Amino acid sequence: MALRLRVRSGGLLTTVQDLGRWGYQAMGMPVAGAMDPEFFQIANILAGNAPNDAALEVTVLGPTLLVEGQGAVAVAGADLGFSLNGRKAPLMTNLSVREGDVLSFDGTRGSDISAAGGGCRAYLACSGGIDVPVVMESRSTYLRARIGGFQGRNLKAGDLLCCGEAPPLLERTCDFTCPEHLRPRRDLEAPLRAVPGPQDDAFSEEGLRLFFESAYTISEQSDRMGYRLEGPSIPHREGADIVSDAIPLGAVQVPGHGKPIVMLADRQTTGGYTKIAVVATADLAVLAQRMPGQDVRFVRATPEEGARALRERANHLAELLLFRSTYRSRPKAVSLQAPQTSGAWRMTVEGKSYDVSWQEL
Amino acid sequence: MEKIEDARLCDAGDSCLVVEFGTTVDRALNARVQALKKALDAISPPGIVETVPTYRSLAVYYDPLRLERSDLVALLLPALEKGGETTESEGRIVTIPVCYGGTHGPDLDNVCTATGLSLEEVVARHSGRDLYCFMLGFTPGFAYLGGMDEALATPRLQNPRALIPAGSVGIAGKQTGIYPIDSPGGWQLIGRTPLAVFDPLRTPPTLIEAGDWVRFEAVDEETFLSIQAEAGAGRFVPRTEKKEGKNHGTPA
Numbered sequence: 001m002a003l004r005l006r007v008r009s010g011g012l013l014t015t016v017q018d019l020g021r022w023g024y025q026a027m028g029m030p031v032a033g034a035m036d037p038e039f040f041q042i043a044n045i046l047a048g049n050a051p052n053d054a055a056l057e058v059t060v061l062g063p064t065l066l067v068e069g070q071g072a073v074a075v076a077g078a079d080l081g082f083s084l085n086g087r088k089a090p091l092m093t094n095l096s097v098r099e100g101d102v103l104s105f106d107g108t109r110g111s112d113i114s115a116a117g118g119g120c121r122a123y124l125a126c127s128g129g130i131d132v133p134v135v136m137e138s139r140s141t142y143l144r145a146r147i148g149g150f151q152g153r154n155l156k157a158g159d160l161l162c163c164g165e166a167p168p169l170l171e172r173t174c175d176f177t178c179p180e181h182l183r184p185r186r187d188l189e190a191p192l193r194a195v196p197g198p199q200d201d202a203f204s205e206e207g208l209r210l211f212f213e214s215a216y217t218i219s220e221q222s223d224r225m226g227y228r229l230e231g232p233s234i235p236h237r238e239g240a241d242i243v244s245d246a247i248p249l250g251a252v253q254v255p256g257h258g259k260p261i262v263m264l265a266d267r268q269t270t271g272g273y274t275k276i277a278v279v280a281t282a283d284l285a286v287l288a289q290r291m292p293g294q295d296v297r298f299v300r301a302t303p304e305e306g307a308r309a310l311r312e313r314a315n316h317l318a319e320l321l322l323f324r325s326t327y328r329s330r331p332k333a334v335s336l337q338a339p340q341t342s343g344a345w346r347m348t349v350e351g352k353s354y355d356v357s358w359q360e361l
Numbered sequence: 362m363e364k365i366e367d368a369r370l371c372d373a374g375d376s377c378l379v380v381e382f383g384t385t386v387d388r389a390l391n392a393r394v395q396a397l398k399k400a401l402d403a404i405s406p407p408g409i410v411e412t413v414p415t416y417r418s419l420a421v422y423y424d425p426l427r428l429e430r431s432d433l434v435a436l437l438l439p440a441l442e443k444g445g446e447t448t449e450s451e452g453r454i455v456t457i458p459v460c461y462g463g464t465h466g467p468d469l470d471n472v473c474t475a476t477g478l479s480l481e482e483v484v485a486r487h488s489g490r491d492l493y494c495f496m497l498g499f500t501p502g503f504a505y506l507g508g509m510d511e512a513l514a515t516p517r518l519q520n521p522r523a524l525i526p527a528g529s530v531g532i533a534g535k536q537t538g539i540y541p542i543d544s545p546g547g548w549q550l551i552g553r554t555p556l557a558v559f560d561p562l563r564t565p566p567t568l569i570e571a572g573d574w575v576r577f578e579a580v581d582e583e584t585f586l587s588i589q590a591e592a593g594a595g596r597f598v599p600r601t602e603k604k605e606g607k608n609h610g611t612p613a
Contacts, residue, residue, distance in 0.1 A: 022422070025413045026398075027559070027567045028497035028541075135561050145501050145542050147561045198371035198379045243386055244498060244505075246413045246420030248377040270415055270498030278374030306375025307425035314426055 002166065003071030003097070003126050007159040011063035011105065016130050016149035016161075018054045021138035025269040031249065032140040032148065035224060035265050035288035036121050038184055038313055039077035043125035045320050046074035046094050048173040053129030053164070054139035056155075058122045060291075062105025063155055070098040071127035071166055072173065078119030078289055081106035091122075092178040118188050119289030128164035142266060143224070172328040182320050186286050188294070193280035193301035193309070194252065199242060202274040203254070207234045211252075211276055212298055216260065220292045225266040226253075227287065229296060233258025236274060244272045250279035252298075262287065262296075280306035282313050322349050326356055363434065365441055368393075370434065371418075375425055376410075378433060380441075381418040386507065391495050394419050395572035400440040408433070414571045415496045416505070454491055454574040456600040457539070457554050459530050460585035461487075465553035468518070472532060472549055475515040486510040487537065487551065488577040491604070496571045502541030502559025504569045509537045521547035528554045530577070541567075555580075555589035556599060563595075574604050 017040065020033025034040035034057055041051040049055075056063070062080050072094050075082045082089050083104050089095060097103070103124070132139050132150050141149025150159060167173075200208060216231035240256040247253070251263045253273040262279060263271075264287075279287065280301055290296065325347060344357040363370040371379040380397060383390045394414045401412050401421065408428025413420040423433050461484045462469040472483050492506040499505075514535045522545060525531075529540045531548025540546060541559035558568050569575055580588070591597035 023411045024566070025411055025420075025422075026497065026571065027501065027565070028499060028503050029501045029561075029566070136566060142501075145561075147501065195372050195374050198373045198381075243384055243416050244496070245379065245381075245415040245418045246373070246377070248373045248420065248422070250374055268499060269413060270496065275373070278372075278377070281374065281376050303372050303375045303425070303430050307430070310375065311426055 003163040004068040005161040006066040008064040010155035012061040013059040014155040015141040032142040036285040043076035043123035047125035048167040055125035064104040067101040077122035094176040191297035191299040194277040199274040282309035400443040452604040458580040459552040461552035466551040468549035491574040517547040
């Protein structure tokens with residue numbers, strides 16, 4: 001029987017997300033989707049899924065879920081105290097689960113308090129993906145209009161999440177864990193790269209200098225729609241209002257009060273405030289893990305630099321997929337001969353040929 | 362800042378390029394936005410994720426791993442030329458039935474008081490012109506309409522409502538619009554359409570697209586209810602026709 005999860009408690013803000021509802025912004029439909037798409041995809045790959053299958057976005061205080069049927073789960077992202085049957089369970093690992101198992105988040109950090117474990121969002125992927133209806137080509141939850149996801153809302157006690165059919169070779173994916181070098185190491189202090197524009201000319205030199213040289217603090221009024229920042233006010237040349245235009249993901253709006261707002265997954269599609277810069281897409285995942293009270297700085301970047309960072313991330317995800325294939329095709333039984341100390345494969349993923357070799361050190 | 366002919370190209374991060382034709386609300390300018398969108402949609406080059414038209418610009422969302430910025434810029438030039446050939450008079454009129462006043466339009470009296478017009482005059486002026494849809498935004502399916510008779514201009518409510526039912530038609534200053542989803546708001550409600558202007562489960566989800574014209578048509582309560590029943594069963598298709606002539610209902 002396919003995996004199902006019965007919600008015992010919903011946690012602070014647990015929603016079904018995928019990579020977002022792209023393609024409908026011309027109709028005014030916000031994109032939504034995972035705030036940290038990098039960890040979201042890692043969780044899916046580890047659970048044996050396609051990278052864009054629907055998974056749970058867990059925020060700060062996680063849910064408690066009772067397993068019905070059987071399958072596998074994987075959690076990636078911030079260390080929010082993920083536990084299996086009351087015991088701390090490893091992150092970034094494929095865990096087999098069966099009827100009666102309890103998945104929970106006790107909110108306490110494990111031993112991993114490094115940058116990798118820091119943050120406020122984790123992703124729980126289940127084998128087969130969460131099977132909620134596809135609305136406008138996506139399963140993402142858009143909370144404000146209650147569209148998509150599980151009934152358009154965050155999870156509550158009593159909800160029953162059904163997962164899709166188990167992905168191929170699921171039993172061969174058991175215990176698959178993300179190799180150390182492919183685990184994102186987030187520098188939570190690093191400035192966010194930001195490309196000036198589209199309305200950087202609405203600000204004085206002094207305004208731009210302030211934006212790129214000041215430390216801002218994430219305000220309490222921050223959510224999936226946007227992060228409001230506290231800090232030096234950025235003066236406009238003439239005014240803060242423009243005739244409405246599009247608000248891209250990561251746009252930094254500066255309304256009349258001069259305090260920047262970084263627009264995130266649930267942003268509205270259009271708006272009438274000047275946008276001084278747009279944060280590099282790859283760095284938004286880093287921002288999404290920061291919480292109110294933490295600092296943010298910006299550093300000037302070009303679109304090409306942003307694209308390079310995205311390519312690097314895509315390469316890492318492709319490599320993880322490759323590792324998964326290798327893991328699944330490892331020898332089935334323990335050989336009676338001396339254990340191998342090295343090996344090599346050639347394999348094809350998405351039309352590209354790769355040579356894989358390993359050696360015991 | 363790059364320019365192609367008289368359009369400005371503004372970077373909006375690493376995955377969006379904005380083609381800006383101006384900074385004002387102007388129908389001729391907006392027609393160029395729609396024309397560029399059509400031209401790009403027609404060739405739908407790989408790597409373009411979607412295009413979002415606004416009053417004065419077209420945001421082109423792209424996947425920089427599939428389409429480099431420089432290649433996108435190279436694509437835009439012929440599309441801009443092709444878009445320039447499109448005539449402004451193209452477009453369709455979507456007729457939206459509205460039941461004015463009563464429980465559907467609790468603020469119709471406010472509008473009469475503010476404008477000094479009779480109830481009949483307000484309805485006649487509101488439904489008497491074709492309104493141009495510049496863009497959608499603000500909430501899913503919300504159409505920004507231009508060209509309302511300015512004699513109908515009425516300030517917003519002092520105390521916004523906590524919940525306005527989807528389909529409500531309102532006036533706010535010189536603007537008029539339809540609430541596409543249940544939401545809070547401060548517009549003066551003068552009527553309601555039985556149609557779902559936005560339905561996430563329908564294809565396409567919206568009845569009105571940017572570049573369309575909207576014609577409100579007054580209907581009585583009985584017609585409202587029968588259209589509502591038909592529309593709810595997926596049997597009602599709103600009337601559309603081709604827009605003829607250039608000067609009809611030109612917004613101020």
